[in-house]
């Protein structure tokens with residue numbers, strides 16, 4: 001088998017710490033690879049005015065997959081203020097590098113398993129085993145936004161034939177410079193693709209039900225498009241139950257009755273919310289792996305962000321990143337090594353060896369490095 005090239009994008013905050021932990025475990029599992037590193041994230045933005053510089057994109061193009069730690073993102077005014085002085089006022093605009101990566105490499109499917117590892121004291125219940133499929137390139141996180149609302153666009157939206165003149169009046173009255181717009185653009189192809197990914201996974205993994213989380217009663221056009229795509233795809237999988245739930249009530253049911261869900265599918269933002277919520281049922285962000293999968297490239301990252309409150313203290317839980325690395329091995333076809341890592345994590349959890357602060361509270365003595373070493377020893 002050819003030696004793999006895995007790009008390492010450690011990023012900001014706890015990103016570098018958890019990526020180093022994942023490397024320790026991958027080495028212990030006997031996975032041989034080259035790991036070219038790429039710069040990405042907030043520090044990179046501040047220094048160079050680009051949070052995903054071209055040389056990082058080049059590195060990624062030469063790799064089989066990537067491990068992404070986490071990045072810090074801040075609002076637009078802070079992005080400008082923290083730029084290197086020579087770059088300020090040069091019209092650079094910060095865009096989230098992970099969102100760009102997903103769009104640039106067409107990483108259309110975010111697969112986020114939320115499975116309770118037995119013995120984890122943070123589990124709401126031990127019988128939760130959900131998988132969230134989140135559309136990763138369109139929807140409310142598609143990045144098509146304006147502030148202020150441009151006049152030609154406002155006029156188009158107020159057009160008596162194709163727009164909403166009565167509804168637009170209040171925004172004209174408010175003054176367009178005080179109005180911001182983020183769009184939720186979804187395509188039939190994008191909706192079908194994520195639904196097919198969810199149903200295909202359900203079939204291959206003997207799952208009983210796929211539930212669409214949407215809000216078509218309010219988001220009538222985009223929600224309606226997604227719902228129709230879901231129903232059409234569902235018809236091609238007669239053995240799998242297809243269920244639909246409104247996003248808001250689904251949040252309540254995820255907490256009160258999580259076993260009613262099995263595979264969940266949703267557009268970008270709803271999937272983001274559902275996966276963090278589901279992560280909270282099974283140990284929190286320290287235990288939640290995720291993947292961004294395209295047709296021939298994939299980026300694996302924990303669901304969590306850069307956790308500035310923990311950064312630099314060697315106190316973050318590396319399990320989410322380690323399980324993301326195991327997902328990468330599975331995607332690369334290295335199934336026995338993926339299984340071995342997941343078993344080692346499950347055994348370490350059951351033995352009470354995960355003692356990072358998220359698990360053990362303020363008294364938690366477990367370090368990121370120590371936890372990785374304990375898991376590596378079990379390999």
Ligand code: NAI
Nearest residue numbers: 070071072073098285286304305306307309310316317358
């Ligand atoms: P966060 O996920 O970084 O942290 C939320 C809470 O969970 C914090 O209390 C943190 O201490 C805890 N936490 C997160 N990861 C943990 C781990 N491995 N072990 C133990 N505890 C952990 O989310 P937050 O605070 O909303 O955002 C912080 C920064 O991260 C922001 O700049 C945000 O934009 C960015 N972010 C980046 C993401 C990415 O890289 N894909 C995803 C989410 C947020």
Ligand code: MG
Nearest residue numbers: 272273276303
């Ligand atoms: Mg999130």
